[in-house]
Amino acid sequence: MKFSALALASIIGVAAAGRPQLSISVRDGNFDGLDGLDPTINWSGSSSSGDVNLDYGIESAVRPTSDIASLPRNIWGKASTKVAGWGVSARADVDGQDRSSADLELDADNEDADLSLRLTASTGGGFNVRRVEATKGLDLDGARVTINPRYNMESEEADVVLGYDNGNTNVRLTASADNQEVNIKHKIDNTNLELTASADNQEVKIDHQMDNTNIRLTASADNQEVTISQQVDANNRVSPTINNRGDISVEWERSLGDDSALTATLKPNDSLNVEWRDNAWTANVDMPMDGSNISGANVHIKRDVTF
Numbered sequence: 001m002k003f004s005a006l007a008l009a010s011i012i013g014v015a016a017a018g019r020p021q022l023s024i025s026v027r028d029g030n031f032d033g034l035d036g037l038d039p040t041i042n043w044s045g046s047s048s049s050g051d052v053n054l055d056y057g058i059e060s061a062v063r064p065t066s067d068i069a070s071l072p073r074n075i076w077g078k079a080s081t082k083v084a085g086w087g088v089s090a091r092a093d094v095d096g097q098d099r100s101s102a103d104l105e106l107d108a109d110n111e112d113a114d115l116s117l118r119l120t121a122s123t124g125g126g127f128n129v130r131r132v133e134a135t136k137g138l139d140l141d142g143a144r145v146t147i148n149p150r151y152n153m154e155s156e157e158a159d160v161v162l163g164y165d166n167g168n169t170n171v172r173l174t175a176s177a178d179n180q181e182v183n184i185k186h187k188i189d190n191t192n193l194e195l196t197a198s199a200d201n202q203e204v205k206i207d208h209q210m211d212n213t214n215i216r217l218t219a220s221a222d223n224q225e226v227t228i229s230q231q232v233d234a235n236n237r238v239s240p241t242i243n244n245r246g247d248i249s250v251e252w253e254r255s256l257g258d259d260s261a262l263t264a265t266l267k268p269n270d271s272l273n274v275e276w277r278d279n280a281w282t283a284n285v286d287m288p289m290d291g292s293n294i295s296g297a298n299v300h301i302k303r304d305v306t307f
Contacts, residue, residue, distance in 0.1 A: 040073070052081045060096070072096030086110050100124060114138065129153050142166060 044057030059074040073096045080089035091105040101124030109116040114137035121129045133150035143166035151158045159176035170185040181198040194205040203220040212231040218224070229239040239251040249267040256262060258279065265273045269291060276283045286298045 052079055054079055058096075085112060 039062040040059060041062050042057065042059050044055065046053065046055045048054060054077070056077040058072055058076075060071045061073060062071070074093060075096055076091065076093045078089060078091040080087065082088075087107075087109045089105075089107045091107075093103045095101075101122055104119075104121045104123065106119040106121070107116065108118075116135045118131075118133050118135075119129060120131045121127060131150065131152050131154075133148060135146055135148045138145040138147075143164060146161075146163035148161040148163070149158070150161065157176060159174055159179075162171075162173040162175075164171040168187045170183075172183040174181045174183075179198065181196065184193075184195045186193045190209040192205075192207040194207075196203045201220060203218065205219075206215075206217045208215045214227075214229040216227040216229070218226075223244060225241060225243040227239055227241040229237060231237050235255040235257075237253045239253075241249045241251075247267070249265060251263065251265045254262045256278070260276075260278045262277075263275045265271075267289075269289060271289055272287045272294065274285045274287075280303050282302045284300045286300075287294045288296060
C-alpha cells in the first residue's frame with residue numbers, strides 16, 4: 001500500500017481542529033494513493049441554553065469523496081436539565097446513512113428519593129417504546145441495596161435485578177419467569193472470588209495476587225482456563241494461558257516508559273496480535289496464522305487529540 005505522508009498529516013491536522021478522536025484503519029491489500037486507509041473521526045461538543053445542557057457529536061469517515069452525505073456514520077445529541085428535583089435527559093442517536101429513524105434514551109433521576117427511571121425507544125414508523133426500567137436504591141446497615149425491575153416491550157419479557165454491595169461482597173440476582181441467575185463476588189485480602197450460577201451453567205473465577213505473580217483461574221463444567229502472569233522486572237510482564245482443550249497463548253508486555261508500551265499476544269496456529277501504545281497513539285496489528293505462516297494483516301491506528 002502506497003500513500004502520501006503529507007496527505008495523512010493533512011487528515012490529522014483537520015482532526016485536531018475540533019478536539020476529535022481520530023482512528024485510522026489500514027485495509028488488507030494493495031492500493032494506490034489513500035484508498036487503503038479507512039480513517040474515522042469522532043468529534044463531540046457541549047453547550048448550554050438557559051438551564052438546559054446540550055451535548056452532541058458525530059462519527060464520520062474521513063476520505064476524499066464528492067459525496068459528502070456518505071461520510072457520517074453516526075450522529076447523536078443529548079439534552080439534560082433539572083425539573084422539580086429530578087435530573088432528566090434525552091439522547092438521540094441517528095444512523096448517518098439511514099436518517100429515517102432515531103434511537104432514543106430518556107432518563108430521569110431523583111437523588112433524594114434514590115430512584116431512577118429509563119425508557120428506550122425508536123422513531124422509525126412512529127414512536128415505539130422498546131424497554132422501560134426503574135432502579136430504587138436503599139442503604140441498609142452500611143450496605144447498598146438496589147431493586148431494578150425491567151420490561152422489554154418488543155419481546156414482552158420482564159425481569160428484576162436485585163443487588164447487594166457492602167464493599168467486600170457484591171451479590172447480583174437476576175430473575176424472570178423463565179430464568180434465574182445469581183452472581184456473587186467476594187474479596188479476601190489479595191484474592192478475588194466470583195461465582196455465577198444459573199439453571200444452565202455454573203462458573204467460578206479466582207484471581208490471586210502474590211508478590212510479582214498473578215494467578216487467574218476460570219472454571220465451569222465444560223471449560224477450565226488458567227493464566228499465570230509474572231512481572232519479570234520493572235518493564236516486562238509475561239502471561240501464559242492454557243485451557244482444558246489444550247489451547248495455549250502467551251502475552252508479553254514491554255513497558256517503554258512515558259505511558260508507552262508494546263504488547264504481543266501469540267496464539268499458536270491461530271493469530272499474532274501486536275499492540276503499540278505511544279502516549280496518544282495506539283496501533284494494533286492482527287495477523288492470522290496457519291502453522292508458521294502469516295496470511296495477511298489487519299492494521300488499526302488511533303490517536304486521541306486533545307488540547
